[in-house]
Structures are given as C-alpha cells and as structure tokens.
Amino acid sequence: MKQIIILIFISAVTTSFSQRDFAKDSTMIRNIFNESLEKGHAYEDLRSLCKDVGARISGSASAEMAIHWGKNKLESYNFDKVYLQEIMVPHWVRGTKEEGWYKTPDDKLHKVNMLALGGSVGTNGTMSGEIIMFQNREELQEADPAKVKGKIVFIAQPMDQKMINSFRAYGACYPIRGHGAVDAAKKGAIGVIIRSLSLSEHDHAHTGTMKYEDGVKKIPAAAISTNDATTLEKIIKNTNGTLDFIFEMNCEKLPDVKSYNVIGEVTGSVHPDRIITIGGHLDSWDVGEGAHDDGAGIVHSMEAVRLLLSQKYKPKHTLRVVFFMNEENGNMGGKSYAKIAAEKKEYHVAAIESDRGGFSPRGFDCDGNEENVLLLQSFADYFEPYFLHHFKKGYGGVDIGPLKDEYENIALFGFVPDSQRYFDFHHNHNDVFENVNRRELHLGAASIASLIYLLDNYL
Amino acid sequence: MKQIIILIFISAVTTSFSQRDFAKDSTMIRNIFNESLEKGHAYEDLRSLCKDVGARISGSASAEMAIHWGKNKLESYNFDKVYLQEIMVPHWVRGTKEEGWYKTPDDKLHKVNMLALGGSVGTNGTMSGEIIMFQNREELQEADPAKVKGKIVFIAQPMDQKMINSFRAYGACYPIRGHGAVDAAKKGAIGVIIRSLSLSEHDHAHTGTMKYEDGVKKIPAAAISTNDATTLEKIIKNTNGTLDFIFEMNCEKLPDVKSYNVIGEVTGSVHPDRIITIGGHLDSWDVGEGAHDDGAGIVHSMEAVRLLLSQKYKPKHTLRVVFFMNEENGNMGGKSYAKIAAEKKEYHVAAIESDRGGFSPRGFDCDGNEENVLLLQSFADYFEPYFLHHFKKGYGGVDIGPLKDEYENIALFGFVPDSQRYFDFHHNHNDVFENVNRRELHLGAASIASLIYLLDNYL
Numbered sequence: 060m061k062q063i064i065i066l067i068f069i070s071a072v073t074t075s076f077s078q079r080d081f082a083k084d085s086t087m088i089r090n091i092f093n094e095s096l097e098k099g100h101a102y103e104d105l106r107s108l109c110k111d112v113g114a115r116i117s118g119s120a121s122a123e124m125a126i127h128w129g130k131n132k133l134e135s136y137n138f139d140k141v142y143l144q145e146i147m148v149p150h151w152v153r154g155t156k157e158e159g160w161y162k163t164p165d166d167k168l169h170k171v172n173m174l175a176l177g178g179s180v181g182t183n184g185t186m187s188g189e190i191i192m193f194q195n196r197e198e199l200q201e202a203d204p205a206k207v208k209g210k211i212v213f214i215a216q217p218m219d220q221k222m223i224n225s226f227r228a229y230g231a232c233y234p235i236r237g238h239g240a241v242d243a244a245k246k247g248a249i250g251v252i253i254r255s256l257s258l259s260e261h262d263h264a265h266t267g268t269m270k271y272e273d274g275v276k277k278i279p280a281a282a283i284s285t286n287d288a289t290t291l292e293k294i295i296k297n298t299n300g301t302l303d304f305i306f307e308m309n310c311e312k313l314p315d316v317k318s319y320n321v322i323g324e325v326t327g328s329v330h331p332d333r334i335i336t337i338g339g340h341l342d343s344w345d346v347g348e349g350a351h352d353d354g355a356g357i358v359h360s361m362e363a364v365r366l367l368l369s370q371k372y373k374p375k376h377t378l379r380v381v382f383f384m385n386e387e388n389g390n391m392g393g394k395s396y397a398k399i400a401a402e403k404k405e406y407h408v409a410a411i412e413s414d415r416g417g418f419s420p421r422g423f424d425c426d427g428n429e430e431n432v433l434l435l436q437s438f439a440d441y442f443e444p445y446f447l448h449h450f451k452k453g454y455g456g457v458d459i460g461p462l463k464d465e466y467e468n469i470a471l472f473g474f475v476p477d478s479q480r481y482f483d484f485h486h487n488h489n490d491v492f493e494n495v496n497r498r499e500l501h502l503g504a505a506s507i508a509s510l511i512y513l514l515d516n517y518l
Numbered sequence: 519m520k521q522i523i524i525l526i527f528i529s530a531v532t533t534s535f536s537q538r539d540f541a542k543d544s545t546m547i548r549n550i551f552n553e554s555l556e557k558g559h560a561y562e563d564l565r566s567l568c569k570d571v572g573a574r575i576s577g578s579a580s581a582e583m584a585i586h587w588g589k590n591k592l593e594s595y596n597f598d599k600v601y602l603q604e605i606m607v608p609h610w611v612r613g614t615k616e617e618g619w620y621k622t623p624d625d626k627l628h629k630v631n632m633l634a635l636g637g638s639v640g641t642n643g644t645m646s647g648e649i650i651m652f653q654n655r656e657e658l659q660e661a662d663p664a665k666v667k668g669k670i671v672f673i674a675q676p677m678d679q680k681m682i683n684s685f686r687a688y689g690a691c692y693p694i695r696g697h698g699a700v701d702a703a704k705k706g707a708i709g710v711i712i713r714s715l716s717l718s719e720h721d722h723a724h725t726g727t728m729k730y731e732d733g734v735k736k737i738p739a740a741a742i743s744t745n746d747a748t749t750l751e752k753i754i755k756n757t758n759g760t761l762d763f764i765f766e767m768n769c770e771k772l773p774d775v776k777s778y779n780v781i782g783e784v785t786g787s788v789h790p791d792r793i794i795t796i797g798g799h800l801d802s803w804d805v806g807e808g809a810h811d812d813g814a815g816i817v818h819s820m821e822a823v824r825l826l827l828s829q830k831y832k833p834k835h836t837l838r839v840v841f842f843m844n845e846e847n848g849n850m851g852g853k854s855y856a857k858i859a860a861e862k863k864e865y866h867v868a869a870i871e872s873d874r875g876g877f878s879p880r881g882f883d884c885d886g887n888e889e890n891v892l893l894l895q896s897f898a899d900y901f902e903p904y905f906l907h908h909f910k911k912g913y914g915g916v917d918i919g920p921l922k923d924e925y926e927n928i929a930l931f932g933f934v935p936d937s938q939r940y941f942d943f944h945h946n947h948n949d950v951f952e953n954v955n956r957r958e959l960h961l962g963a964a965s966i967a968s969l970i971y972l973l974d975n976y977l
Binding site: 223258419445477 | 552555556679680683684717718880903904907908936938939942955956961
C-alpha cells in the first residue's frame with residue numbers, strides 16, 4: 060500500500076517537474092545569489108542586532124529593545140504589513156552572583172568557569188557539598204539514593220565526537236541539561252553541575268534551558284566549561300579522597316511578562332489566503348550576542364524576503380516573516396503563533412525555520428509527508444551550483460514545530476548549514492557577531508530565498 | 519569514438535564496483551573517521567607547527583626549522599622510511615622597512631596597511647609619486663604610456679563576490695598580483711600597488727608571489743588591505759586633484775639556497791613499486807603562521823597515513839607523504855620531486871594534495887583521464903554519511919601538478935574543503951592556528967585517509 064502511495068507521489072512531483080521552466084527558475088535563483096553576495100543586507104543587519112541590541116533573553120529590557128529593532132527593520136523594507144503578536148513569556152534572571160569552585164582533598168581551591176542553567180533556582184547564599192560524579196544520566200538514575208543524599212551531583216558525559224552531524228551529539232546530551240536537576244533531586248542531591256554541551260575543549264561555559272518537575276525539590280543547576288569538566292573528571296578518577304563543590308548563584312524566576320512575536324507580511328498576489336511562514340527566534344540567551352543563535356535566523360528570514368522583492372518578484376502566496384520570541388526557554392512564541400493561526404482559521408501551507416547558525420549552507424530538512432519530502436528533493440538540481448546537497452526528511456525547527464499540531468499536511472523545512480562549529484558558540488560568551496562570516500551568512504539567506512521562490516511556484 | 523571510450527570506462531568501473539565489499543569498506547571508513555574525530559593528532563600537530571615553528575618562507579631559518587620539525591614528526595609515526603630530498607629554492611626577504619601612505623590633495627596623510635608582494639624589489643629609500651588608478655589589468659594594458667610614466671599604478675579590482683567557489687574569484691584576480699608590476703613598468707610606472715586578494719573587507723594586507731620579466735624594469739609592488747583599497751578608490755573617484763602614494767620597502771631577493779622536501783614512506787605490501795603520493799606544502803608566507811596555507815595540508819597528509827596505520831591497515835601500494843618546500847614562490851619542491859621521480863624511473867599511479875585549507879570537507883577534484891574521474895565518482899556513496907558530495911573533474915594542486923608532465927595517466931586528486939573563509943586568512947597575519955577548527959580539520963584528514971584506502975584497493 061505504501062509503495063503505491065509513493066509511486067503516486069513520484070508521479071505527481073514528476074508531472075509538476077515537467078511543467079517547470081528550469082532555465083527561468085535557475086536565472087531567478089542566480090540573481091538572488093548575486094544580490095545577496097554583492098549587495099546583501101544580512102551581515103550589516105546582524106551587526107546591528109548584535110551590537111545595538113546585544114543578548115536578549117525573554118522578559119528582559121533587551122528583549123523589548125529587540126522587538127523594537129525588529130519592527131523598525133521590517134518597516135524599513137517593503138513589507139505590506141508589520142505588526143506585533145502579544146504573548147506571555149517566562150522571566151528568568153541570572154542575577155548578580157555566579158561563582159563556583161571545587162576543592163581537592165589536599166584543600167586546594169580551583170575556580171571554574173560556570174553558568175547557571177536557564178530556569179535554575181539560586182543557591183540561597185553559598186552552597187557547598189561533596190561531589191559525586193556520574194558518567195551519564197542513566198548511571199545517576201540507577202544510583203543508590205543513600206550515596207547521593209546531601210551531595211552535589213556532577214554529570215561528566217561529553218558530547219560524542221564521532222557524530223558527523225553535531226546536532227545529533229547535542230541531542231544525545233540534551234536530556235542531561237534538561238532533566239539532570241530532577242534526576243539528581245530525586246536521589247536527594249542538593250545541587251547538580253554538568254559538563255557544558257560543546258564539542259570543543261575550551262574555557263567558556265554553555266548555558267541552556269532546564270526544567271523542574273512538580274513534587275520534586277528544585278535544586279540549583281549549572282554548567283561548567285568543558286576544560287573544567289575534563290580536569291575535574293581526571294582529578295576525581297585519580298583521587299581516593301573526596302572533593303567538594305562550592306558555588307553561589309542568585310538567579311531566579313520572576314512572574315511571566317508580556318512580550319511579542321514580530322511579524323512582517325507580503326500579501327500573496329494569487330493566493331493571499333495561503334501563508335508561507337519564514338522565521339527564526341528573536342530571543343537569545345543572556346550571554347554573548349545571540350549571533351548564530353539565532354540572530355542569523357532573524358536576518359536570514361528578513362533578508363530572504365527582501366532578496367525576492369529586490370528582484371521585483373511578486374509572491375503568489377502570502378509570505379510571513381516571523382521573529383519568534385522565547386524559543387530558548389518556553390517556546391511561547393512558537394506555541395502562541397500556531398494557536399492563534401488555528402483560532403483565526405488561517406490557511407498555512409509551509410513554514411521554513413533557520414535556527415542552526417549562519418554557516419555555509421548544506422541544504423534543507425523536510426518535516427512533512429512523503430509528497431513534501433519528494434517535492435524538496437525535486438529542487439536539488441537548482442541548488443547544485445551553490446553546493447547544497449542535503450535534501451532529506453528531517454527536522455523543521457522548534458518555533459515552527461507547533462504548526463504541525465494544527466495543520467496536518469503542512470510542509471515544515473529546516474535550513475541546514477554546516478554544523479561543525481555551531482557548538483563552539485552555542486549559548487556561550489563566544490556567540491558574537493565576529494564569529495559569523497559574511498559570505499556564509501549571505502549564502503544562507505540566498506538559499507532560503509530560493510526555497511521560498513520554489514515553494515511559492517511549485518507547492 | 520569518445521562515447522565508446524566512456525562506455526568502456528563505465529563498464530570497467532562498474533565491474534570493479536561489483537567486486538567491492540561495500541560493507542567492509544564502509545566499516546573501515548567509519549573507523550577512520552572515528553579515530554580521527556576522537557583521537558586524531560592533526561590539530562595538536564598543527565598547533566605545534568604553527569607555534570613551535572611559525573611562519574616559514576622558503577630560504578629562511580624558520581623553513582629550516584620546519585624541515586627539522588617535519589622529519590621528526592614523520593619519524594615519530596610508523597613510517598618505514600623518512601628522508602630529505604635536496605632542492606634549491608629562491609630566497610626573498612621582506613626586510614625591516616615596510617610602510618605606505620597616500621596623501622590627499624588637501625595634503626592629509628593616510629597610513630595604509632601594506633605588505634610587499636613576494637619577490638618584489640625594494641623602493642631604495644622613500645619612493646613617492648602620483649597615483650594613477652585602473653579598475654583592472656586590461657585597463658592598465660590599454661593605457662596611454664604618457665599618462666602612466668613616472669606614476670604609481672593602483673589596480674583597484676576586487677575579487678568577484680558572486681563566485682560561489684572562492685578559488686574562482688581568486689583565479690580571476692591572480693594575474694593582477696602576478697603580472698601587475700610588469701604591466702605597469704611597461705607603461706613607465708615607478709611602482710605598483712594592488713587591492714589585496716580577499717573576499718572580505720578588513721584591515722590586513724595579503725601578500726603573495728609576483729614576477730618580473732626579462733627586459734622590463736623591476737619596480738616595487740605591494741598590496742594594501744581591502745579596507746584601504748576601498749577607501750582610496752572612493753577618494754580618487756570623488757577628488758578632482760591628484761593623490762600621491764609614498765612608500766618604503768627594503769625587501770630583496772638573495773641568492774638561491776639549499777633546502778629540502780621532507781618525505782615519509784610506508785612500503786606497499788603488494789605493489790611496493792607503485793607509489794601514491796600524498797602531500798601539502800611545508801613553506802608558507804612570512805606573515806601569520808601558515809595555518810590554513812598550508813599547515814592544514816601538512817598535517818592532513820601525515821595524519822591520513824597515521825589513521826590508516828592506526829587501523830592496522832597494510833597498504834598495497836607504497837604510500838609516500840611529501841612535505842613539499844617552496845610552493846609559494848617558485849614551486850621548486852613540486853618540480854624537483856616530479857623530475858627526480860622520472861629520473862629514477864619510479865612508477866607513480868596517483869597523488870593527492872591538500873592545499874585549500876583546513877575547513878569542512880566537501881569532496882575531491884580529479885585532474886586525470888575520464889577513467890580516473892569515473893573511479894572517483896564511483897566512491898561517492900562511501901562519503902555520503904560524512905557530507906562529502908563534490909566528486910568532479912578539476913584541479914589537483916600546485917605541488918603535485920608537475921607529476922602530470924612525467925606520468926601521462928597519473929590520477930591527481932585535490933582535496934576540496936568549503937572555500938568561503940579561505941581568503942579571509944590567505945597570505946595574511948590572520949592565518950594562525952586559532953582560526954582552524956579541530957573538527958573541520960579532522961574530518962578533512964579522515965576524508966583523505968578514506969580516499970587513500972579506496973585508491974589503494976580499487977585503482
């Protein structure tokens with residue numbers, strides 16, 4: 060049965076393929092790339108977002124500034140409508156105190172580079188306790204509570220270097236950051252520290268979201284740099300005595316606050332009711348400048364539509380650029396956007412997200428039905444001159460994900476850039492404008508613009 | 519006729535393809551990548567070459583140190599033979615003085631970031647003259663000599679941002695750097711300055727080799743940073759009066775000196791007489807640390823063979839790692855290597871070069887006959903899990919190029935990494951270890967090791 064369906068889909072795509080004007084499409088795509096590489100705005104727009112606004116965690120004053128920035132920027136380009144969509148977002152603040160040390164059995168203190176995980180409670184003054192190390196989450200979950208009680212859990216698991224796609228290595232360690240505090244608290248621990256989620260050995264700690272569970276004690280959670288984690292692990296393995304961890308953090312969760320998704324629309328000339336959403340997230344963590352995560356996605360989305368308009372292209376579908384708020388710690392922007400769309404009975408046909416950095420483009424993932432995947436794959440030849448080769452079933456993105464719950468047949472596309480350097484910068488002080496390359500960023504914007512053009516014509 | 523030959527080649531490749539053990543080969547390649555990503559030496563070896571030796575222009579003391587370094591490193595791995603191959607190389611020195619300014623009509627001085635081009639004569643004290651700007655080499659070649667005589671030529675042509683492969687943009691501007699001084703001198707100019715060959719706007723000047731011609735006056739030649747060139751071009755275009763350029767350089771060419779290619783061999787277990795050469799160039803320019811150009815190629819080559827040996831793999835062919843000397847300004851290493859090989863009647867079947875930086879691997883070029891190109895393309899499936907997709911007829915490399923003059927049917931392969939960032943670092947102060955990413959470098963070494971393995975079995 061499945062085979063028959065595939066055959067029908069292939070036939071459908073082939074038919075539409077035979078109706079394509081490959082030369083005309085290729086010329087349009089070439090012009091899009093030329094405009095982006097020679098006269099693109101993405102890099103300077105990103106500089107402005109990083110330097111004029113900076114880091115912009117949900118609920119902060121800088122997130123408000125980012126909304127202002129986004130609305131102004133969209134208004135400066137030729138969108139038909141620019142507006143804000145009100146949402147409520149969590150408001151967690153890092154506070155003013157954030158320091159950690161470990162103490163070896165011979166009483167020597169070593170200061171670590173440490174960041175509280177987003178959402179963590181504070182230590183309520185100085186907290187100290189004996190370290191108990193686990194190699195991974197499973198080992199912790201199977202531990203004897205008597206051995207963990209009153210201690211500070213250290214989960215040493217590194218991201219797996221062998222993974223070629225670095226997001227797979229991240230995905231495998233993600234639950235440690237997200238659920239380590241709950242796992243540890245269930246065994247009676249008073250705090251938890253994890254090895255930063257990064258594939259490189261360096262001195263910056265990487266933050267990121269974590270969760271508590273109703274009925275489980277909330278204990279403070281922090282990440283230490285990979286260099287610190289490697290050293291600490293070695294010392295623990297080579298020491299018979301016990302080591303203490305001492306830290307102070309006064310981070311806290313405040314009441315939710317009002318915030319906004321920022322939206323810019325170009326009305327479709329043929330199907331104004333059919334919407335293609337293109338987005339990234341406007342919020343970032345509160346360290347660095349959110350350059351790759353996800354300033355790149357913000358400027359990619361806005362620039363992709365600007366590139367199309369620069370070619371005097373009149374989109375058939377309504378193109379809606381969305382700067383989602385609060386992807387990092389709650390996804391209230393993405394969830395609200397999908398919910399409001401369904402309530403308004405909007406007709407959403409496709410969505411594209413860029414949230415994997417501003418690196419050299421490799422292709423697109425498609426989270427959709429087989430027809431959608433085949434359609435994406437039928438575009439491969441258009442992208443060959445630009446060295447994009449990845450067109451596969453895969454993941455769309457956190458922000459656009461909730462649309463799938465409301466629209467069964469929507470085609471979600473995730474922009475896939477080269478992933479090797481992403482976790483050098485992810486959620487840390489190094490995620491700054493200087494670590495983004497202009498050409499790589501602009502090739503990404505042109506790739507997304509080209510996909511929009513093809514979807515607008517062949518969806 | 520040609521079609522028949524292609525068909526025969528396809529048939530030959532298909533036959534050999536059907537004899538392949540895809541699962542066994544894939545497992546070997548997976549193990550090579552695992553070893554490289556988890557326990558690879560390339561990054562630390564590159565750190566050592568960059569920090570313990572540093573920049574290493576042919577004929578310098580640091581080039582001698584690099585030879586010492588290379589021999590020691592090869593001896594530390596399990597090569598059957600390590601030896602030096604004596605060659606003569608040019609010896610150009612930058613000297614102690616290198617400064618440039620332009621002076622606007624209202625007598626304001628602007629200092630520029632400038633580097634003498636490699637091979638240039640000095641200015642013999644301070645040289646100054648009126649600037650005459652040309653947009654490109656052709657404009658200069660067609661100029662009225664009366665208008666150029668006694669002036670300093672500025673060739674303003676930028677690299678073409680529209681090229682997707684940055685090496686194509688470089689290739690188009692390469693003659694400006696190489697022949698600009700001759701072109702300008704033929705018109706009576708006293709000096710020439712060019713816009714640095716880079717795709718990014720920044721403050722570092724990029725050096726590189728240039729040539730003089732017998733019977734044409736040798737005039738000093740330098741490159742100014744892209745930022746300086748952009749500003750200077752704007753001022754010239756917006757000014758009615760004349761601008762002067764003032765510079766001093768005491769670079770000079772000294773007599774040729776003795777130097778060496780450094781060679782490490784693993785003797786073939788089945789065809790010890792058939793040689794596969796794997797190489798990069800040991801020399802660099804005298805600024806930065808020669809990290810991407812071509813420290814990456816040096817450690818790629820050595821590490822690729824180490825990776826194979828780490829898997830207890832016994833190569834059938836003799837694998838010869840060559841650290842070529844003097845690629846940058848004469849290619850005496852590459853030329854001598856091919857000449858000596860032919861004199862010794864060695865049997866060379868293939869050569870692989872890495873000289874396009876240590877970035878994320880994209881594939882390989884093949885400079886060979888159609889059978890060789892088809893063979894390379896038949897390997898594509900092996901590389902798909904590692905995101906390598908480029909397997910095309912193309913360029914091998916400067917060092918291995920001369921082998922083709924001696925061995926008509928040799929298969930030359932050029933390693934192709936992502937090219938977007940290469941000309942940010944090429945020949946300038948920024949080409950340092952810190953700008954190389956460990957995972958990108960190690961994926962490259964594993965890719966080259968995998969190609970060697972496949973060639974060793976299916977060539």
